[in-house]
Amino acid sequence: MTTTHQRPAIEVAGLRKEYGKHVVLDGVDFHVVRGEIYSLLGPNGAGKTTTVNILSTLIKPDAGTARVAGVDVLRRPAAARSRFALTGQYASVDAFQTGRENLVMMASLNHLDGAARRTRVDELLDAFDLGEAANRKVAGYSGGMRRRLDLAISLVASPEVLFLDEPTTGLDPRSRSQLWSLVAGLAANGTTILLTTQYLDEAERLADRVGVIDGGRIVATGTPDQLKSEVSGDHIVFSFGAPGDVERAAALGRGRPDLDVDADALTVRMPSTDAVADIRSFLAQTAAHDIQVTDIAIVGPTLDDVFLTLTGTSAAQRAAADKSITDKKEKAA
Numbered sequence: 001m002t003t004t005h006q007r008p009a010i011e012v013a014g015l016r017k018e019y020g021k022h023v024v025l026d027g028v029d030f031h032v033v034r035g036e037i038y039s040l041l042g043p044n045g046a047g048k049t050t051t052v053n054i055l056s057t058l059i060k061p062d063a064g065t066a067r068v069a070g071v072d073v074l075r076r077p078a079a080a081r082s083r084f085a086l087t088g089q090y091a092s093v094d095a096f097q098t099g100r101e102n103l104v105m106m107a108s109l110n111h112l113d114g115a116a117r118r119t120r121v122d123e124l125l126d127a128f129d130l131g132e133a134a135n136r137k138v139a140g141y142s143g144g145m146r147r148r149l150d151l152a153i154s155l156v157a158s159p160e161v162l163f164l165d166e167p168t169t170g171l172d173p174r175s176r177s178q179l180w181s182l183v184a185g186l187a188a189n190g191t192t193i194l195l196t197t198q199y200l201d202e203a204e205r206l207a208d209r210v211g212v213i214d215g216g217r218i219v220a221t222g223t224p225d226q227l228k229s230e231v232s233g234d235h236i237v238f239s240f241g242a243p244g245d246v247e248r249a250a251a252l253g254r255g256r257p258d259l260d261v262d263a264d265a266l267t268v269r270m271p272s273t274d275a276v277a278d279i280r281s282f283l284a285q286t287a288a289h290d291i292q293v294t295d296i297a298i299v300g301p302t303l304d305d306v307f308l309t310l311t312g313t314s315a316a317q318r319a320a321a322d323k324s325i326t327d328k329k330e331k332a333a
């Protein structure tokens with residue numbers, strides 16, 4: 001008899017981790033379906049790397065369970081390790097070897113020899129656009145090339161599950177989008193991917209589902225579209241040609257305390273759930289007072305809006321707070 005029931009590729013329940021009094025994971029639950037890209041989206045310090053480190057058997061939680069490809073990572077870490085690969089935020093390649101040498105070394109560690117090894121290495125060099133650089137030392141590679149090589153190395157053994165911890169942090173836009181295509185291609189071929197990121201656009205481009213993580217808890221889960229629509233609506237940005245026009249337009253909108261006036265940018269920003277109606281009525285008012293609107297744009301919610309709505313603190317405020325803590329530490333040192 002065949003069973004139609006398939007376990008999710010990743011199952012996490014009640015994960016807790018504390019360092020002294022600091023609760024880093026406060027009961028994390030989520031699952032990832034086979035072949036899915038699931039993104040853990042959250043600011044610095046949210047607990048993303050800690051979660052990935054537990055799943056990849058590098059550290060142990062204080063409580064909770066985790067399974068990867070059906071294998072309990074806490075009870076059977078060695079068995080679990082043969083089912084997944086990890087690519088971290090910091091590329092872990094050997095800079096003094098060439099790209100090809102790095103891949104050959106990893107292939108040998110995975111018991112690939114002779115022609116099979118050569119074929120796999122060539123395949124990966126080709127797929128990751130590293131053919132031309134294959135025989136150069138990694139020390140001379142760009143950040144994007146290193147990240148691609150790191151990804152290729154983690155795929156030597158064709159893992160079922162891939163953990164990508166902030167794979168594009170620090171990359172230039174072109175390398176980012178190249179990596180995005182590669183990751184999307186891996187998922188299309190059936191690899192299950194857990195991807196952590198701080199960037200909503202990255203989650204939006206790649207993820208089937210997103211778990212927003214903050215302070216060691218998953219605070220929201222859904223498809224990128226669901227999250228954005230639940231979290232906040234669109235904004236309409238009206239632009240003006242002169243400071244006087246912005247002031248007069250803002251005065252017209254006095255009845256709406258949610259208007260955000262930017263005198264430097266010469267814009268008025270209006271939250272909206274019905275953009276057509278709001279644009280029509282605002283334009284009728286400005287026209288009646290002879291105020292010229294020079295541009296209109298409808299913009300979706302940003303990562304900052306998501307965090308602001310879900311957690312009450314914006315990402316920008318957090319970054320500022322982080323920086324002031326860092327500055328104080330540096331002064332104290």
Ligand SMILES: Nc1ncnc2c1ncn2[C@@H]1O[C@H](COP(=O)(O)OP(=O)(O)O)[C@@H](O)[C@H]1O
Binds near residue numbers: 022042047048050051
């Ligand atoms: N070994 C550790 N000892 C003490 N605190 C830690 C340790 N590792 C992580 N933390 C803390 O746990 C929190 C979550 O860290 P991390 O999982 O790296 O977050 P993220 O990857 O989302 O930026 C942070 O506040 C971090 O300082």
Ligand SMILES: [Mg+2]
Binds near residue numbers: 048049050165
């Ligand atoms: Mg991290």
